[in-house]
Amino acid sequence: MTDVIKEKKEAIQQEIEKLRHEYQVELPKRIAEARGQGDLSENAEFHAAREQQGLVQARIAQLTRYLSQLSEAAAAPVDEKRIGLGSVVVLLDLSTNTRSEYTLVHPVEAGADEDKISIRSPVGAALLERTAGEEVVVTVPAGEKRLFIEKVTTLQGHVTSA
Numbered sequence: 001m002t003d004v005i006k007e008k009k010e011a012i013q014q015e016i017e018k019l020r021h022e023y024q025v026e027l028p029k030r031i032a033e034a035r036g037q038g039d040l041s042e043n044a045e046f047h048a049a050r051e052q053q054g055l056v057q058a059r060i061a062q063l064t065r066y067l068s069q070l071s072e073a074a075a076a077p078v079d080e081k082r083i084g085l086g087s088v089v090v091l092l093d094l095s096t097n098t099r100s101e102y103t104l105v106h107p108v109e110a111g112a113d114e115d116k117i118s119i120r121s122p123v124g125a126a127l128l129e130r131t132a133g134e135e136v137v138v139t140v141p142a143g144e145k146r147l148f149i150e151k152v153t154t155l156q157g158h159v160t161s162a
Contacts, residue, residue: 005070005086005155012067016060023056066108081131085119086155089127094135094146104128123147133162 027049034046083089088103102117104127110118117124123145126138132152138145151161 008086009067009070012063012070016063016067019056019060019063023053023060027053027056062108066106069106080154080156080158081152081160082154083127083130083149083152084154087127088153089149090151092148092150094148099150132160 030049031046031053034040034043034049037043037045040046083104085104085106088101090099090101092099100115102115102123104119104124105116107118107120110116110121119125119128122140123138126136126147127149130136130149132149134149136147136149138147149162151159153159
């Protein structure tokens, strides 16, 4: 298993442990305090704590599934030249002649502010299994994008350039 995968798994495990503590310790305290205030039907603190409990439980389940998928990805045979989960890709937008660098991530991690795109987004899905030197046409809400894949660095650390 690569260091990158190991670090991701450790970070996810830490987040799961933090959420479990919140779910098992902090939220039950908030719920108990809110119950002590009387009528639960109009108790906003009680309902907010219960709602937060559901959100935390859903996030734990989501992260646990992702952790499992990461383990499967680490064990699967990999084509060192093809784009996959965790690949860092340098793209040239052929319409605007601008370069961008993105990391393809699981939807749980996606965030435009960090230059991370989901493998399930239109661009991410179009890039999967491609290699450096290929041109990709992607349909996005604003129309079609023509992208040239200049460089690929896989999750395993293999670098391929066009």
